Amino acid sequence: MDCCNAARRSALAALLAIFGGCSDELNDESSGVATVAATVDAIVPRDVILLTLDTLRADRLGCYGHPGGLTPNLDRIAREGTRFEHAMAPMPCTAPAHAALFTGLSPRLCGVTSNFTKAPDAIETLAERLRSLGFATGALFNAFDFSAINLVQGFDGIAFDKGRRAERIVAAVAQCLASTAGRRRFTWVHLFIPHGPHDLPEAFATRVTHRYDGPLKDDFFSMEKLRSGEVAVPPDFAAWYSDRYDAAVAFTDARVGELRAAFERAGAWDNALVIVVADHGESLEGRTLGFHAPVIAETTLHVPMLWRGPGIPAGRVVPQLALHLDVVPTLFAQLGETIPGELEGRDLSPLFEADDLAALEWSRHGIATLPTRFEGKASGDSEAAVVRSGRFKLILREGGARALFDLAADPAETSDVSVAHADVVRALESAFESWVRATAEATSGGAVSPEMAAQLRKLGYQ
Template identity: 40%
Template sequence: MGAAWSGAALSSALLLISGCGDQPPAPAGPVALADRHPPQVVLVTLDTLSADRLGCYGGRDVATPHLDSIAADGVRFARAAVPMPQTAPSHASLLTGRSPFSHGLTDNWHSLAPEVDTLAELLLRRGVETGCFYNVFQFNDANLVQGFRTQVRDVSDLANDLLPKFFGWLDALPPAKPSFAWIHLFIAHTPFVPPDAHRARYVTADYDGPLDFSVRTRLELLRSGGFPPHYADEFLQLYDAEVAFLDERVGALLDGLRARDRLDRTLLLFMADHGESRALPTLGMHAFVASQETLRVPLLVRGPGVARGAVVESLVENVDLLPTVLESFGHDPVALLGELLDGRSLWPLLAADASEASDDAAGGAAGTLDADERVAFGALPCTPPPPGELPDVERLCAWQGRFKLVVQQRDGGEQEQLFDVDADPHEQHDVAAAHPNVVRALRRRLDDWLARTAARRAPAGPLSRAGQQMLQQLGYGDR
């Protein structure tokens, strides 16, 4: 993926949040919206949140007023992609701006190489105060918290109430200090433990068997012949209850920032690391499913310089968040990362009128592809291959406009399928025969991407014993 926007777009995007003190001076014009305040950015990653559960993405089953309010007050990205449906590789891409086959962390069972620069490291070196707040997942063992000067992990906090810890950190910051915080909310991932009020509202299924809702349990059920009656219904209802709880905690975050008079001067970015698989027989198995359900996620942004109530139809990816945040602090991501950067700053889309930003949406409408148009690549997790070698993955995909190419590799052979994901979001009808040119074009882009990223791959590191135990507790089994 090309790294750079045009110079004009880049310069217009720089410093949308102005600095003070030792920060670079703000440019003249409408972008200098946060004058007198240091840049403040809060990234919230929403684990396992499918876009279609949110009201602002067309969902009707769950009340999500707070996430919907962010869409109303900011920008909603209709086509946001993640490269893998697992927590560690997806977060690694978001935090490095590099695709998984470049940063090297291609499954949950390894760690990011220390020499790979993360967003937090880049900012910390440039005078930004950095803090991360998470509870369940082993981001420390996966080496994804490097660069955060404050690291708060509380595995005892299954109520997921990390916000008091975040606000304690925020309140202690010197007033003139620019800051970057990352909050990870694991709420929509199993095990499901929604508060009683949300459970009472959403869970009506009468499954009361002895089994829990862990990944391990579902794998055992699938191997032993399928789900018992009402299990799937209760799983889906518990998931919705957790989504409602997640939205409640997002509301608490917004309220806390508002009470501190910080809401309108904080750049807030909300993005899921992957969605959940809700279809049988892969119910709840997001880590092993590379579909639109898991790879297309919600992305919402609000804050100084961000358009209000806009919807961006252009395809974007989670690697775009690193350059976006770097620019918010006045740094040129291309100058810092060069060809290692797979993302593009979102600022030209955030600040622009949505109607001007949706050119990509029509991609492939006539059954052809624009060679310059963006493609989002996805893959199922795999064990990191040796440097320079192409990965041996089970499933690869390339999504552009309405079309998605899926390459399934199994038993030494492979199968290519093409889906019209606008008309067929669950990928039921292969239309490859009707669009051979699209298949060829997407396959060429996919092969180019694999070769390009493999050539600059960083080696993955091992995962600590504690990290492996955490994965086992979550039910992902051994590797």
């Protein structure tokens, strides 16, 4: 890794020395620059692409074992790059999970602990950091307005599509790339599609094979009836709803294919550093069917994470735990830049470069908590936090109850092994207590505006 990063730094230094950082000159073939630039491009990515997919469970992707063929485009990216088998969201909630991706800090430490709290102005985001390195920065997102929670700091250009199907996002990406041709670029694209209620085009609605003819709908009103216990979950409704979710996943994957084609047409894909990650998953079971924020099970915390690009091995599957917090430090390492200080995340680069992953020492903890607005709600889930290390996951419940699961042997979290592994429980509890102490000083940027709160309630958030 040191060798690799040193090579990148050296190449970048050479580039800056020759061109004085002026990207326009990169296209000057008459001076023989193109040959040098092509060599440097192979080492230092010109484009960084972060694609965040909302509410996408890892277990629905073919590359994570789903047999339904829902995700050919994402599976292709996984084959071309490295897939993290165990990536974990810091909170099953849109704004806090994205805040962790953008800051390298947990939601508690960066102050975004629900969809209703803003990031502080003082927080330094990934876009701000890359812009200071000379990157053009573009943000394209749909349905959820990230500007209202102060998470678009550092983006030069912003495109927000209010629709759920992201109809305008692909066209906006092409425009964004055309306007920044020749520059180093950071482009963040967010797709909201797998999030319910599901607005399916006909071509994807036909994938729904289970039938349900009762009074419940694919809407928040019906989900709330289930969560409150007013109505028991009809099995045929759950099967029908799960089908609709799967169809939405297939629709999302088709959009990913369209986005890839747009980047390819602009020459911005092949040598780009591409990161694909979901903010969180989705519950499709029991009373929390159709929800994620009040659920701290693997259904909502286990997310897909794929990396592709120069320096990223193709076809690699990493078994070690990876977190949203790791994206900023890893990205800086891959760009050959100094990793910003005071981040909670860890540089994942050794996992790209190790000859024998099984032999690599990679001891770490991952922590997930619930959004503040859901703590203590009677949803059937009252868990407050998760501490994950290796195969073990400790759930800390309000009131002091503990449950330990061995996810390697019991991925469905059905058997509490805390008695048999009391030493693991103590170690994970200690790690959690240390983390709580270390993150106690954080401040939020305050509550969102009443208008944004109303908009969030329209999207179904509470």
